[in-house]
Amino acid sequence: MAAPTGAPPGKGPPPAPLPTGRGIELALLAFAAVIVTGALVLVEANQEQTLTRSLLWVGLAFLGLFAVAHLAVRRFAPYADPLILPAVALLNGLGLVMIHRLDLAAPQDTPLVGRQIAWTTVGVLLFVGVLWRVRDHRTLARYGYTAGFAGLVLLALPGLLPASLSEVNGAKIWLRIGGFSIQPGEFAKILLIVFFATFLVQKKDLFTAAGRRFLGMEFPRPRDLAPLLLAWAFALGVLTLESDLGTSLLFFGIVLVMLYSATERVSWLVIGLVIFAAGAWAAYALVPHVQVRVQVWLDPFADFDNRGYQIGQALFGLGTGGVGGTGLGAGRPDLVPFAYSDFMLSSLGEELGLIGLAAILLVYLVLITRGLRSALAVRDSFGKLLATGLSFAIALQLFVVAGGVSKLIPLTGLTLPFMAYGGSSLVANYALVALLLRISNAARTPLSRRPAAPAVPLAEAGTELVERPRTPVAAPEAAGGAS
């Protein structure tokens, strides 16, 4: 995809209107709706439900919901990447179909799909809201520290609250208010990424200050390690207080990658991995919960009837599905406990097979790489860091949950973004995607179409390039040039 960036500004005649990609986006959304409707028809047929025309209406309603999102993009971010929203729609739609399919397998329980559809609607509304309110991603940098504080509070809250208000199935990561329970960590993730992008852009000098060279790498001065160590300690705190391996891993991984992206120094990665290894070792030695996870990971079948049951059943499901899968609605993914949330991947793998999972992984890859593409193309450092952080958050979450379910790494409590049952994750990820689209819009908006910048006095313009920006918003980096 050739992004219309980098067009030399103000030279020659005004170029012809550049394609925005909105038509492609709508066509792909319709395609996603067709796939999702087809999947639903397969589920109904295989589960021996009557095939009625109402399925078509369901498909159209799905398309209608995403048409709202599409119109919002058209209105508020017309140059945004056209692949991101359809990818999200496809993943979310297939997730809904699978949740519905698992509902059919457990008819005595209350259907989950209704709630998930409601959450999807809330998510799309939040998506529209974010696009509407956040007209320029750089404004977020103003609230960087506020976001950081709010993120920390949200992340730490469940750990500090009594278990009665925060614990579900052994993980203290919930806030239970009335009949609702939300995972504040999902929202904290975005707020903290905003904070880190702000912080790293502002304090870039701090992290790039020359230190000692060792093994061909420039290492930071020990006193500059403080922020990283703080993040590390915080991740360990989350792990021990909330028994949440996944969030802790995700949090630390994102910090590390953003730090590396901001500084371009491999040494940060090395330091990060070393202290990660130390933390992991300490957690294994001290936290019984982690030891159990590791033992189950090493041999789930040793304790199949008890702790290894879930992962064992998931592996059986994946193996039984094989290359081609049993067909949607024709397998028994419901044998895996929490097949609709944490183990969504094994449900998909059993019924769609390796081929289906490969396709789903590719859709995720499209989503993530389009996000990173926006990071490459956007012109400001804050946007780059934010887009990198947000995209990598999806990637790492996917890796941790998919690797956990398929016994590549120890199992953690994360959910498959957009597909698994769970309102908080879904709604938060819609906000995340709205931000990605916002950045992507900024990256792809042709410069010639921008309102002509007021003539800047030459003297001021010259000095600004070498001046250290006071705040990232007040002084965007040189227009048109990638950093």
Next chain:
Amino acid sequence: MNTPVRRVAIAVMAMILLLFANLTYVQVVQAGTYRDDPRNQRVLLAEYNRQRGQISAAGHVLAGSQPTGDRLKYLRTYPAGPEFAALTGYYSVTYGSSGIERASDSLLNGTDDKLFAHRISDLVTGRDPSGGNVVLTIDPAVQKVAYDQLHSRDYAGAVVAIQPSTGAILAMASTPSFDPNPLASHDVAEQKKAWQADNATPRPVLVNRAVSETYPPGSTFKLVDTAAALASGRFTPDSPLTAAPRITLQNTKTTLENYNGNACGTNPTASLREALQRSCNTAFADLDAQLGEKAIRDQADAFKIGMTGQTIPLPVAPSTIGDIPDIAALQQSAIGQRDVALTPLQNAWITATIANGGKVMQPYLVKEIQSQDLQPVDTTGPDQIGQAITSGVASTLTDLMVNNEKSYGGVGKIRDVDVAAKTGTAEHGGDPKNTAPHVWYVAFAPAQNPQVAVAVLVENGGDRTNLAATGGVIAAPIGRAVIAQVLGKGTG
């Protein structure tokens, strides 16, 4: 900062590639291991979720799949249980299957090519592929008598009844039997319990003695000798044979004696008719020595003894007359001992062939294959696969066998009907003199227009301590009851 972002992108691709590689390992390399793991219930559940076809006979359902309403959609049930277990077999997803459940599995589960047209329509209509039904040739009333006769006396044995003109099997019972229902249970623990119990019985219950086991036929084999003798043209029913109570086998010091060491009648020689009637061992040893091994083997082959790979569609163990290296061996084989071993089905088949004028009809158990909606898909008809003896020899042999039955004592003789029969009492085991013999009764009736040929085998004389058991006393009443049921006659 684009360089690190590009590297992050590459790292993300590597992560997804790693996921894909691991999923390939799980879903391709390890797939078979996971799929076949006994703790993986998915294959089992898939089987239970499909409506398996029913096995029926004359409108009676012998094995059917009942909708259960719970998450395992169908439960395999056997309404008649042990009575038909030798035929239906069991169907356990944990322990496999036997009987018709196994032999006709592809029809019952709907994957057989004969059901192809229906599979296509199932595919179009989106229904689960449904299994076909298998209709047996069994007459449930005859089967009940056959089973009850063995079961009520607590005999281990088998009964096979064949319609001589077609080869259709009317009854096939094997005792002691088992209840296939718990082996098909949805509760794996119950399956296991039943399986262990069925395998722990002193007398095996899971084996179908009628087709899977071979037994020395004893004196019933003299029908084959007699057929060979008559067919040779050198013997008639009046031909004289030795009447000695014991003889020494040719070129050996081994003696062979008649039952209880009796002479064969009061004369120095006995006619073939008398020898068959009294079942004199010495006379038949004499007869076979005169006929030679080839004549006996050819006759046995003509009766399809030694046929391998026979399926009715239950696989039938091949019967054999064994290697017969010399005349002495032939003399022992003549009386259905040494290495001669027949399945009860084979013995019933020989009897049916005699009844059918020597025409060898392929025995069969499956009358019709139906689709799920009871439409016939395939029917089995009579199939003549040979001529074992001429109709003349068959007729003479029939007369001799009618003469036998008239001379026999025992209970349950059928009034007003000529029954053609032969009994057998076969030694077996390492210490034959102190082991209760296997006893036989083969018969057909009515002699002039045979409706049914039957073979009855009772292991160990019905009771291990009954060293004096004979076919006439133990087995004959069972055979007569079965024949009486087919003919609708009373017994006296």
